[in-house]
Amino acid sequence: MAGLHLKNLAKTYPGGVAAVRDFSLEIKDQEFLILVGPSGCGKTTVLRMIAGLEEISAGELYIDDRLVNEVAAKDRDIAMVFQNYALYPHLSVYDNMAFGLKLRKLPKVEIRKNVEEAARILGLEALLQRKPKELSGGQRQRVALGRAIVRKPKVFLMDEPLSNLDAQLRTQMRIEIAKLHKNLQTTFVYVTHDQTEAMTMGTRIVVMKDGLIQQIDSPQAIYDHPVNMFVAGFLGSPGMNFLEVLMIEEKGCIYAKLADALLPVPAAGGQRLKEQGYLDRKVVLGIRAEHLWGSGDFGDRHSEWALEGRLEFSELRGAETYHYVRIAGREVVVRVSPELRAATGQEVRVGFNMAKAHFFDQENGVNIC
Ligand code: ATP
Numbered sequence: 001m002a003g004l005h006l007k008n009l010a011k012t013y014p015g016g017v018a019a020v021r022d023f024s025l026e027i028k029d030q031e032f033l034i035l036v037g038p039s040g041c042g043k044t045t046v047l048r049m050i051a052g053l054e055e056i057s058a059g060e061l062y063i064d065d066r067l068v069n070e071v072a073a074k075d076r077d078i079a080m081v082f083q084n085y086a087l088y089p090h091l092s093v094y095d096n097m098a099f100g101l102k103l104r105k106l107p108k109v110e111i112r113k114n115v116e117e118a119a120r121i122l123g124l125e126a127l128l129q130r131k132p133k134e135l136s137g138g139q140r141q142r143v144a145l146g147r148a149i150v151r152k153p154k155v156f157l158m159d160e161p162l163s164n165l166d167a168q169l170r171t172q173m174r175i176e177i178a179k180l181h182k183n184l185q186t187t188f189v190y191v192t193h194d195q196t197e198a199m200t201m202g203t204r205i206v207v208m209k210d211g212l213i214q215q216i217d218s219p220q221a222i223y224d225h226p227v228n229m230f231v232a233g234f235l236g237s238p239g240m241n242f243l244e245v246l247m248i249e250e251k252g253c254i255y256a257k258l259a260d261a262l263l264p265v266p267a268a269g270g271q272r273l274k275e276q277g278y279l280d281r282k283v284v285l286g287i288r289a290e291h292l293w294g295s296g297d298f299g300d301r302h303s304e305w306a307l308e309g310r311l312e313f314s315e316l317r318g319a320e321t322y323h324y325v326r327i328a329g330r331e332v333v334v335r336v337s338p339e340l341r342a343a344t345g346q347e348v349r350v351g352f353n354m355a356k357a358h359f360f361d362q363e364n365g366v367n368i369c
Pocket residue numbers: 013014015017018019037038039040041042043044045046193
């Protein structure tokens with residue numbers, strides 16, 4: 001069991017690439033922390049610095065209050081699971097899992113006990129004599145996890161462990177890894193660029209961009225209160241809709257003006273925008289697909305907060321339908337119930353749940369409301 005403390009960590013690769021900058025984070029014992037962000041944002045570099053596979057350019061890394069910057073990877077008591085599994089092809093499942101323990105010269109009985117226990121946890125008991133090429137992708141990934149588990153490390157690091165699996169297996173393994181975390185009660189740090197994994201697996205998410213932390217919080221808090229447009233657009237599927245609006249005040253109420261429509265801003269939010277000097281200025285209104293609705297979905301309730309648009313495309317997804325609607329020159333995606341059918345090209349009305357709207361500064365994308 002271990003907590004990690006990353007203090008102003010930075011990594012500059014030879015050639016001057018600043019892959020990670022001023023990265024500060026405390027990871028609690030037994031936490032399941034997710035590092036998420038687009039390709040190249042520095043996630044793997046952070047993980048490799050924790051593992052001791054990459055030298056730290058600046059800052060301090062503590063494991064359980066012990067400074068480990070100069071401690072070799074093998075002495076950090078950390079296990080890493082890689083995207084490509086990195087199994088030895090000529091060894092059986094059993095020997096792949098036992099490999100690290102043999103190197104450490106553990107007694108044979110103990111090795112057998114640890115491997116059998118890990119095999120039981122991962123449902124690999126019947127496959128211990130097989131070679132990696134005789135396994136499915138999901139089974140290989142399980143062996144890679146098993147090899148980490150047998151060592152009983154203080155911390156598990158996982159670098160996109162599911163990205164080589166097909167969609168169905170990914171869903172299954174996502175649940176298995178979350179259960180594994182519960183069973184093992186150990187600290188997990190998990191890298192992904194998949195926002196579904198980020199939203200569903202971890203206790204906290206760190207959203208990264210260009211080597212910098214954008215936001216750290218629980219999945220729900222990040223979804224409900226993204227600090228900027230990047231985070232709002234990156235997490236959630238589909239991403240948040242963004243529309244340019246003009247903030248105005250009329251008869252004591254604050255409105256977001258979009259084309260000819262006035263969308264009322266809830267009083268407290270409107271006041272905050274006014275105090276920050278956003279009246280009579282353009283800002284970006286952000287609203288998620290589930291906070292827009294098609295006419296018919298909610299009867300005519302709130303119909304005064306609805307805008308005319310043209311349906312460009314419908315995506316049927318079984319339990320829900322996404323309507324892509326052009327409003328005031330911009331396409332927005334609206335989540336509607338599957339019963340609500342409309343033909344492409346048809347004029348539709350789209351309602352706005354303004355209590356759920358976000359407002360962002362046009363220049364720097366910061367959430368201002
Ligand atoms: P991905 O999701 O594509 O794996 P990532 O978020 O994990 O990306 P990193 O692999 O940490 O990103 O890379 C961060 C930046 O550092 C990128 O610009 C990458 O090109 C650069 N980089 C990574 N490794 C090296 C290296 N050994 N030498 C030079 N630059 C590197």
